[in-house]
Amino acid sequence: MSKQPYYITTPLYYVNDELHIGHTTTTIYADTLARFKRMDGYDVTLLTGSDEHGQKIFEAAKNQGKTPRELADSIVGKFKEVWQAIGISEHQFVRTTEPYHELVVKSLFAELKERGFIYKGIYRALYCKECETAYSQSALIDGRCPIHKTVPEQVDEENYFFKLSACHELLRTRLADDRDDFTPDPTLEPDTDSILPIQRRNEALGKVREGLEDVSISRTTFDWGVSMPGDPEHVIWVWFDALIGYMSSQIRPDVDALGDELPKLADLAEAPDFRKNWPHVVHLVGKDILWHHSVVWWSMLHQAGLPIPHRVYAHGWWSVEGDKMSKTLGNVIRPIETVEKYGRDALRYFILREGPNKGDADWRHERFIQANNNELANELGNLLSRSLGMLGKYHNGVVPQAQVDVPGTDKLRRLADELPTKLREHLTAFEFGRALDALWDLIRVCNAYVDETRPFKMAKDESKSGELATVMHALLQSLRVLSFALDPILPEAAARMREQLAVDLNMLPEEDRLEAACTWSDDFVGTQTTKGDALFSKIEEEAADA
Numbered sequence: 001m002s003k004q005p006y007y008i009t010t011p012l013y014y015v016n017d018e019l020h021i022g023h024t025t026t027t028i029y030a031d032t033l034a035r036f037k038r039m040d041g042y043d044v045t046l047l048t049g050s051d052e053h054g055q056k057i058f059e060a061a062k063n064q065g066k067t068p069r070e071l072a073d074s075i076v077g078k079f080k081e082v083w084q085a086i087g088i089s090e091h092q093f094v095r096t097t098e099p100y101h102e103l104v105v106k107s108l109f110a111e112l113k114e115r116g117f118i119y120k121g122i123y124r125a126l127y128c129k130e131c132e133t134a135y136s137q138s139a140l141i142d143g144r145c146p147i148h149k150t151v152p153e154q155v156d157e158e159n160y161f162f163k164l165s166a167c168h169e170l171l172r173t174r175l176a177d178d179r180d181d182f183t184p185d186p187t188l189e190p191d192t193d194s195i196l197p198i199q200r201r202n203e204a205l206g207k208v209r210e211g212l213e214d215v216s217i218s219r220t221t222f223d224w225g226v227s228m229p230g231d232p233e234h235v236i237w238v239w240f241d242a243l244i245g246y247m248s249s250q251i252r253p254d255v256d257a258l259g260d261e262l263p264k265l266a267d268l269a270e271a272p273d274f275r276k277n278w279p280h281v282v283h284l285v286g287k288d289i290l291w292h293h294s295v296v297w298w299s300m301l302h303q304a305g306l307p308i309p310h311r312v313y314a315h316g317w318w319s320v321e322g323d324k325m326s327k328t329l330g331n332v333i334r335p336i337e338t339v340e341k342y343g344r345d346a347l348r349y350f351i352l353r354e355g356p357n358k359g360d361a362d363w364r365h366e367r368f369i370q371a372n373n374n375e376l377a378n379e380l381g382n383l384l385s386r387s388l389g390m391l392g393k394y395h396n397g398v399v400p401q402a403q404v405d406v407p408g409t410d411k412l413r414r415l416a417d418e419l420p421t422k423l424r425e426h427l428t429a430f431e432f433g434r435a436l437d438a439l440w441d442l443i444r445v446c447n448a449y450v451d452e453t454r455p456f457k458m459a460k461d462e463s464k465s466g467e468l469a470t471v472m473h474a475l476l477q478s479l480r481v482l483s484f485a486l487d488p489i490l491p492e493a494a495a496r497m498r499e500q501l502a503v504d505l506n507m508l509p510e511e512d513r514l515e516a517a518c519t520w521s522d523d524f525v526g527t528q529t530t531k532g533d534a535l536f537s538k539i540e541e542e543a544a545d546a
């Protein structure tokens, strides 16, 4: 049986600046889900990339005395360094300046035009360059952009428009406008629960109910963009361009072979990866760009005759120690610095534990240290080192067979058995904190089991050797399960656990991998383990400062 496709995307990030912790959060969420779904037997495609056109990049490059291309190249190099530092697993990267991408943009534009959804008109609007989006007067706060607090510029030019107003019914149906009792279903179900979390769907629906205006999709005052087929004075609006990256990356037409010919969209849509992955798509985005990823994007696709992606998940925003994160305040958190100082997994853990997956969240350094010291170093790190330490002393590091019943042992096994169901449920619903709770329940119960059974006491009494073997067996089985199940969350620590435990993800069968990972294994008995360095070090000095 062929594997089910699962295609997950991050936004394509602007190349005007280096990435901060907000971009990193979306990417870590996506990577965690991609790793988990791979372990759960899906055929996963993880896409990230760079959004390189538009007025913002054009002006940023000018200010730095660079061409937009030079700026994009240097920033894209830095994106890739960040992905490496935070341990992003196998992924695709799309750049919106790639010729194959531009070709797909043109083809989709041509299709919409042919179907009568594009027309020329006069564009008068208040445009926030930072958002690359127009605002109505009523959407501004004190005449300023609600997100960037800057005064938008007045645009007055002849543009091409996309008939978004024609999509009103489509959007109301898609957003299940008739269902007040709407509750999300965590399985991938199109049409009803296409936006999560539910309050974000309600926000989008509220805006749709207010009415939809057509959107301008071209500009003439600068030339850094995809030129419009048939009217090269215009470049295509950067959002219209960038959203198509989610498709173009799955099509990658051979531009050289096509020559000057503009392929039909229906032909491009026959590309094997596109056919496989579309519309089994999960778009992960921040709340500020949900409108583009739902209302605008769905309408573009639907009117061009293509299916709409299954799901958009919009997370909240980080503030830092109670303040908005901003360059002006000088409180921008850069992921590479955090990784260099505290390690990759400390960063991933903190983001997944405390991040803005539902509402907004506040980055507090004191809590970062606490999470590292308590949950990672004490609870997880110590469990591994004390278990392997005892195993070394009492059984020469070799995993023993269980011998007699010891009270409390069944609970460890049961918590491991329950992990696949719990992880599936929580991760599919983007409940990263709950997924961590399920894992940490097992870790905490293991620690309590050591405290209660006191294997170090048993070891001093020969008549207790049967109990001691059972306790060591149960602890090691639990650690083996954790070394697999923690992989999507803490890939580095989990790999080091597996090394010390002499187990390998590749040992797991292809079928029912997740179940096999979380079930105690008879084959593990007799394995020679090797105690290694501590998984995490405590952050000492700063805890004192904080």
Ligand code: MSP
Pocket (backbone or CB within 6 Å): 010, 011, 012, 013, 014, 015, 021, 022, 023, 025, 026, 051, 242, 243, 244, 245, 285, 286, 287, 288, 289, 316, 317, 318, 319, 325, 356
């Ligand atoms: N280029 C567009 C996306 C086009 S996708 C076809 C874009 N790029 S961006 O570089 O500005 O990245 C924005 C992403 O970073 C959004 O998902 C946004 O929500 C996120 N964040 C920006 N600041 C943030 C925080 N302070 N906290 C969390 N995420 C934040 O938009």
